[in-house]
Each structure stands twice: as C-alpha cells, then as structure tokens.
Amino acid sequence: MIFEVWAPKATLVEVLVSGERRAMSPGEGGWWSGEVEGAGHGSSYAYVVDGDGPYPDPRSRRQPEGVFGPSMVYEHARFTWSDHDWKGRDLRGGVIYELHVGTFTTEGTFAAAIERLPHLVELCVDFVEVMPVAPVPGGRNWGYDGVDLYAVNETYGGPDGLKSFVDACHRAGIGVILDVVYNHLGPSGNFLHPFGPYFSGFKGSYWGDAVNLDGPDSDEVRRYFIGNAVQWLRDFHIDGLRLDAVHALHDKRATHLLAELSEEVDALACSVGRPLSLIAESDLNDPRMVRPLDAGGLGMTAQWDDDVHHALHCAVSGESHGYYQDFAQLTALAKVLTNGVLHDGTYSSFRGRRHGRSFAGVPGHRLVACLQNHDQIGNRPAGDRLPIVSLKLGAGLLLTSAFTPMLFMGEEWGARTPFLFFSDHVETELRESEGVRREREFDGFGYVWEAPNPSEEETFVRSKLDWSELKDEAHWSLLCWYRDLIALRKALPELSDPRLDRVRVEVDPLGKWLLVWRGTLAVTVNFSLESVTLPLSPGTVLLASDDPVTAVEDGLRLPAQSMAICRPT
Incomplete structure (x- = not known):
C-alpha cells in the first residue's frame, strides 16, 4: 500500500x-x-x-x-453497514439527546450504549449528540483534550465500535450528531508540530494554541479539518457535527473556515442523499452564524443558544451569580422565548460591554436550547444537576418552545449522579495541575471552588449514570413527564412552530408566574411556593405536571411550582 x-x-x-x-x-x-x-x-x-x-x-x-x-x-x-434504508433526519422539529459514552453506562462503551437505545426510542428523541470520541491521554476524559482527530477512542470501542453504534441508532430511527473540536488540540499526545505549521504560534484561547487557519501553509491545515468533518459524515454515516467553541477559531480570511466547511458539507449531502447538519457552539450571539451562505452568513444549520439556558436556569433555580446576573428576572426569560437571545446589542454585565445582535427573522429551530448540558453541569464545582421540581418546570418550557430542544443524559429522570470534570493525563505535571487549572478557568464565575480532583478515577466513576434510579417512583414519574411533553410537542404543530414572532409571553409583575402563548395553546407556569391564579379561561387542560389544576371564577388555578398546557375557550 x-x-x-x-x-x-x-x-x-x-x-x-x-x-x-x-x-x-x-x-x-x-x-x-x-x-x-x-x-x-x-x-x-x-x-x-x-x-x-x-x-x-x-x-x-x-x-x-x-x-x-x-x-x-x-x-x-x-465494515458492513445495515442502514441502507436510512434517509437521514432534518434538524427541524427534532429533539436532541446529548451523551458522554464513558459515563452513559457502567461499561462506558459504544456496545453498552447500544443496549440503552430502546430507552431513547421510548423517550422519542430524534438525535443523539455524542461528546468527542477522538483519542485522549489515559482512560477517561470529557473528550475536549483529543488528538489524532481522525481516529476513535479505543476505550469506547474504536472505529468499528462507533460505526456499530451509528448503525444501531439508524435502525432505531435515531440520527447521530458528533461533537468535534477544531479550535485546539489537547496538551498531551499532540504530535502535529513536527509535521508542519498546524498552529499559529500564539495562544488562541484558554485551552491551547490557535490553529493556523489563515497564515502561510494554512490551505492544507484547513483541508485537514474539513477532511476530518467529511470523514465522519461520509465514512461513519454521522448525520451532523456539533462544532466546539467556534468563537475560538482565529480566521481572518475572506471565506471563513465555517463557510468553506458549509459548502463542502452541502455538496456531500447531495452526494449521500441525506440531510447533514452543522451545529456551532458560539458565544458571539451573531445571527450571521446561522444565516445561509447566499445571504452572507456562515451557513451553519444551527447554533447553541446559551441565553435560553441561562434564563431557564435562573427561573427554576433562583441563582443569579456570575453570568446569570442579567437573566435573574422573568422578563429576561420572556425576551429569550420571543427574541431568541437576551443580549442582542444590550449591555452584558458579566462581560462589561455591549454584546450580540438581533436574531430577528431567524427561525427558532436554528437555535439549539437546553435546560442542562455537559458544560452547564460539569462546569459547576460539584457537577450538580437541577432537582426534580426544577426540571419539571424547565422541561415544560423548553419542550414547548420554538427552539430545537436538547436534553442531557439522565436529565429525563432527574439523575442524582453528578457530571464532574475528569481527565487522566499521563504526565505528572498535567495530572497534578489539572484541578488548579480548572479553578483558574472559572475565576470570576461566582463559585466557591470546592471540586474533587479531576485526575482521580473516583471522580469519573461518580459521574456514571445510575440506571437503577428509574425504579424509584419520583424518577419514573419525571421520565413519564418528559415522554408526555415530547409526545405532545410532536402531536401539536403549535408547539414545534419555529416562528419566534408568533410567540407571546405574559409575565406576572410579582415574578410568580409566566404565560406563554403558542398559537391557541397556553403554556402556564407557576414558579412560586404557593398556588396562583392566572388570568386565563381554562378551556381544555391537555397536560399538567401536578393536580389539581382547577378553573376558578377569575381564571386558572395552578398548584405551587407546577405547570399546565391548555387550550383556552
């Protein structure tokens, strides 16, 4: 050869x-x-x-x-595929489920994840989004320290293991989105330097050296990353890519790497005969990210929307530290539900400057929103998740919103296991300094940083899901709530309608309740610790988190910390 x-x-x-x-x-x-x-x-x-x-x-x-x-x-x-009848999935109208292969099951392999696919089928999600699978140092890692980007972590099952997982997902009717990291490489095991100018020679972000996307010899460097994306979509039958932290891509060329990638992926979609999605993680609040190439945009299918997460989190948790401070009032939640983002040129107190642009005209399905994800849980010192009562309200709002909803593994039953930051660096210096580096990264976020050592195996083991929790009535009840919400979203076109200009929100001046209009449907939420009456003729209650939801003379009575979806008369 x-x-x-x-x-x-x-x-x-x-x-x-x-x-x-x-x-x-x-x-x-x-x-x-x-x-x-x-x-x-x-x-x-x-x-x-x-x-x-x-x-x-x-x-x-x-x-x-x-x-x-x-x-x-x-x-x-x-490799012999069996997904010949798979025609792909469009992101529009879809529900995404994010998972980490190593902690999704006790075994932490693709093969073990396949055994849990019936759970996802019953939940009725449309995509699984798999956190990065490139090889990493040691035996455990989130995946963002990856090197050898064309390979697959052998701990999970190697390339055949990933293909078997994708094949099984397709047989189950589920699309697969793969999280890829192109803005940096891991600090250990990165041997690109001897081969050529893959890096620009300056610190591109907190996580490492900037990739050479616009300097001398950068043509081939760009092909390295674009070829990698094409490999996943073509050779592994992946349905979409989630692109990590694209705001950390340093590219001053007239045609940005993302636009070039979008062109290549569009051409590939025509060749393979199925839709292919590109989802950007972007901190810029810039609608050009998701505008088509022919409209002057970068051509991403969608982008993560942190503003929606922040507003939902504040509403159901009451937290307001660090970057949450601008989202503490229900008026912030009302704005993101109708405008897509809070910061559309407004002042961001966390950044100390104005931030973002208006997303007017951008359909909601181009914004991937969540109540929890690996970052928002794992970047907390204790890796703690929201309690069941908060998930109940937050999921009700998320799964009736105009956005593309994303769940994080275990969220659907209120998993008590944390999702901590963990790694397994081989070099002594990296192992011993990982905790200090992690604390320094989140300086100013408002946390008292008391986190377990990320290099200890126990930190990783504690992060594995405990599937036996589903035997508990409270967890099973929450899972049924998630299933019912997703089923209702798929049954009623009003709930998946992506037109943000058709969403109307009413906010209680005292901050106790929220009323969201989705066409003729009313999504009612009571955040307070006492029952409240909303000024709404009850009509038919389609789904309620708690009983009793009752019609009273002056409106609809909701129990404490509950919500209901109804069609008023």
Missing part, C-alpha cells in the same frame, strides 16, 4: 512499518509518499521526520495503543 503524509518543511520523512524504516519521496504541496509491499488493513506504522520520532500519522484512522503508540492502517470499506 502507499503511505502519504504532509510535511512541507521536512528534508527527510520515513515510514516505520514492521520495525523497518523506509524513506519516502517528496511530492507537490509538501506531501510525501512511499509504497510498502504487504502492508494493509491492521498494519502498524509511524513516521520519522528528519530523524525525530516515531510519530503517529496526523490522519491516523486508528490508535490501538493510545495517543503515544503507533498508528494502524484501517480500511473503512471492511
């Missing part, structure tokens, strides 16, 4: 196969190639660059011995 690698500054590149180093030949554009007879699927190999190494292949498809070991030849065509 022929081995190829990009190393534009090298004077000698050798491929090491079966213990023998063979010189490679330079070609155009900084590419080197060399043929090794007898090598093929399953062969271990590595590269030596100007006498240094051996290093794994930057485009390694498999790292069976981890990030510090050799690469292994992997041929995609050897």
